[in-house]
Amino acid sequence: MHIPDGYLSPSTCAVAYASAAPFWYVAMRKVKRRLHSRFLPLIAVFSAFSFVIMMFNLPLPGGTTGHATGVGLAAVVLGPWAGMLAISVALVIQAVFFGDGGITAIGANCFNIAIVGSLVASLVYRLVAGTSPTGSSRRLLGAGLAGYAGINAAALLTAIEFGLQPLLFHDATGTPLYAPYALGIAVPAMMIGHLTFAGFAEFFVSAGVASYLQRTDPGLLAREAPGAERGKPDSLKKLWAALAILMLLTPLGLLAVGTAWGEWAPEDFSKADTRREIAAVTHGQAPAAAPAGLARLSTVWTAPIPDYAPPILKNAAFGYVLSAMAGTGLIILVTLMLSALPSRTRDV
Amino acid sequence: MSEGLHHLVHRRKGFLDRTLGEISHVVDRSFSAELSAAQGGLLQGVDARVKLAGAALLILTAAATPSHALVAGIGAVAVGLALASRLRLGELTTLWTGVLLFSGVIALPALFLTPGEPWWRVPILGWTVTTTGFRTATLLLARVLTTSTLGSVLVSTTPWHALLRAMRAFRLPVVAVVLIGMTYRYIFLFIQTTLDMLEGRQSRLAGELPAAQRRGMAVATVGVLMSKAFELSGDVHLAMQARGYRGEVHVLDEAPLRPLDWLMISALTVLCAGVLWR
Numbered sequence: 001m002h003i004p005d006g007y008l009s010p011s012t013c014a015v016a017y018a019s020a021a022p023f024w025y026v027a028m029r030k031v032k033r034r035l036h037s038r039f040l041p042l043i044a045v046f047s048a049f050s051f052v053i054m055m056f057n058l059p060l061p062g063g064t065t066g067h068a069t070g071v072g073l074a075a076v077v078l079g080p081w082a083g084m085l086a087i088s089v090a091l092v093i094q095a096v097f098f099g100d101g102g103i104t105a106i107g108a109n110c111f112n113i114a115i116v117g118s119l120v121a122s123l124v125y126r127l128v129a130g131t132s133p134t135g136s137s138r139r140l141l142g143a144g145l146a147g148y149a150g151i152n153a154a155a156l157l158t159a160i161e162f163g164l165q166p167l168l169f170h171d172a173t174g175t176p177l178y179a180p181y182a183l184g185i186a187v188p189a190m191m192i193g194h195l196t197f198a199g200f201a202e203f204f205v206s207a208g209v210a211s212y213l214q215r216t217d218p219g220l221l222a223r224e225a226p227g228a229e230r231g232k233p234d235s236l237k238k239l240w241a242a243l244a245i246l247m248l249l250t251p252l253g254l255l256a257v258g259t260a261w262g263e264w265a266p267e268d269f270s271k272a273d274t275r276r277e278i279a280a281v282t283h284g285q286a287p288a289a290a291p292a293g294l295a296r297l298s299t300v301w302t303a304p305i306p307d308y309a310p311p312i313l314k315n316a317a318f319g320y321v322l323s324a325m326a327g328t329g330l331i332i333l334v335t336l337m338l339s340a341l342p343s344r345t346r347d348v
Numbered sequence: 349m350s351e352g353l354h355h356l357v358h359r360r361k362g363f364l365d366r367t368l369g370e371i372s373h374v375v376d377r378s379f380s381a382e383l384s385a386a387q388g389g390l391l392q393g394v395d396a397r398v399k400l401a402g403a404a405l406l407i408l409t410a411a412a413t414p415s416h417a418l419v420a421g422i423g424a425v426a427v428g429l430a431l432a433s434r435l436r437l438g439e440l441t442t443l444w445t446g447v448l449l450f451s452g453v454i455a456l457p458a459l460f461l462t463p464g465e466p467w468w469r470v471p472i473l474g475w476t477v478t479t480t481g482f483r484t485a486t487l488l489l490a491r492v493l494t495t496s497t498l499g500s501v502l503v504s505t506t507p508w509h510a511l512l513r514a515m516r517a518f519r520l521p522v523v524a525v526v527l528i529g530m531t532y533r534y535i536f537l538f539i540q541t542t543l544d545m546l547e548g549r550q551s552r553l554a555g556e557l558p559a560a561q562r563r564g565m566a567v568a569t570v571g572v573l574m575s576k577a578f579e580l581s582g583d584v585h586l587a588m589q590a591r592g593y594r595g596e597v598h599v600l601d602e603a604p605l606r607p608l609d610w611l612m613i614s615a616l617t618v619l620c621a622g623v624l625w626r
Binding site: 006047048096099213220 | 403410450454464485492499500503521531533534564566584585
């Protein structure tokens with residue numbers, strides 16, 4: 001997944017550097033404030049560790065082997081900010097000293113793998129592991145899924161960057177100047193390998209090492225699991241507040257005009273104004289009537305609250321907020337039911 | 349690569365073999381780069397700041413220009429600089445083979461998938477190579493070959509500590525440069541530790557392990573390495589504090605550039621400006 005030089009245009013590389021810079025700055029400040037004089041040795045040693053484990057070939061089911069980036073492990077043990085610094089340094093050394101990844105693409109590789117990968121991995125780990133004890137199997141699942149999600153988020157971003165190149169950078173004859181494949185090819189080509197082999201490698205390494213640490217060095221897992229001891233993480237209040245704000249903001253969707261692309265209902269194909277919208281975005285190729293399959297399948301299920309507008313309410317904005325609350329409540333209910341399933345706890 | 353490492357690599361295939369192969373490749377490249385950086389050649393006598401700036405300029409120019417001929421020209425300059433710096437052609441061909449294999453797999457389908465005028469039909473298969481497909485695939489390969497050669501020439505003619513010092517000249521924060529330098533040192537310590545662990549384990553194996561146990565062995569090795577990493581970071585921190593480190597990083601000032609350095613960077617700047625503003 002390390003992008004070499006020549007695959008991305010210089011302007012894409014510049015945007016990637018500019019996107020990565022604020023994250024590096026914030027991460028540096030946060031981690032230095034927390035670790036002070038321990039900052040340099042900890043990040044340097046963990047970066048070296050990340051570099052070395054990227055060379056490991058992990059045996060995977062099916063007889064093949066795969067590499068891990070350590071992005072999940074870094075998020076589990078160091079947290080997202082220190083993790084993104086450690087992985088970034090490892091990526092810089094790979095590019096500059098060992099030619100693995102391009103020098104112009106360092107910003108893109110760091111943004112995709114170290115920054116987005118670490119943030120996604122950390123978010124997934126916190127969501128799945130919650131406040132479970134450091135010795136629980138739920139933390140193992142959290143670590144594994146963190147690695148899997150982190151590497152796949154990075155791969156998706158890489159594929160999007162590749163896929164945008166032929167759209168944005170081509171000469172007068174249409175010849176792509178950099179990565180030649182459009183999104184329709186780049187995304188599946190990249191994701192098939194990462195959703196399977198590379199993702200599983202990351203899953204096995206993250207969950208496997210977390211399991212090993214549960215037995216041998218549980219203190220390392222406790223570093224980024226503050227809720228495991230006290231039962232409730234401090235950040236949960238912030239999450240609830242953010243969720244409430246997002247729910248209140250849901251009526252903003254009403255400001256948008258027209259129908260979202262590809263979300264047309266069968267009756268939209270017979271309305272004059274919607275037909276004009278469809279024709280405008282399909283180069284004038286709007287079908288004369290709703291496609292037969294669409295018309296048939298659209299009647300299979302009727303939603304109790306269609307278009308986020310409960311029939312009992314006349315105010316559309318209030319209907320959106322109520323729908324958001326109902327949807328969130330359902331998700332929380334399902335999550336609580338899943339959490340209530342018996343979890344196996346290891347003795348540590 | 350050491351005799352012991354060769355012995356290990358050839359003794360067993362599978363996870364250990366591949367991992368040891370990767371590790372030996374990294375050690376090999378690093379040793380080879382350090383050796384060639386110590387030789388007396390053209391670029392070995394040039395200041396590391398000039399080489400870093402020059403390589404960055406040439407890489408950016410090769411990435412920015414849409415012309416096959418200009419990318420090839422920059423590639424020829426890179427090869428010329430490599431030969432004038434007494435780098436072995438064998439090393440370059442090994443690098444090119446790896447690059448061609450990796451990027452070739454990516455570029456090959458573009459010959460047929462990129463829309464455009466038919467240019468050539470592959471006999472028997474009947475697949476059509478388009479003119480735009482041919483141009484985009486060859487441009488991609490030329491760029492990747494040129495930029496990887498430039499990167500390799502830079503690393504092979506510059507000791508790593510000089511390269512780190514050069515990064516400071518480009519306003520990279522001191523902390524980042526020190527971080528990269530410390531990480532580079534510890535990489536080799538961890539490589540040695542990993543080799544010791546794998547060799548120790550392998551010397552106790554009488555046959556092939558089942559896949560599940562191989563996976564267990566791999567994650568246990570990574571786990572041990574992680575525990576050692578945290579222990580080591582504590583030890584290093586104490587050692588740094590014992591030497592007066594209190595969280596602030598100070599480094600020595602740089603020496604001024606010499607006439608040869610100015611000549612080299614001026615020539616490269618003119619060349620790149622000429623390519624970009626032709």
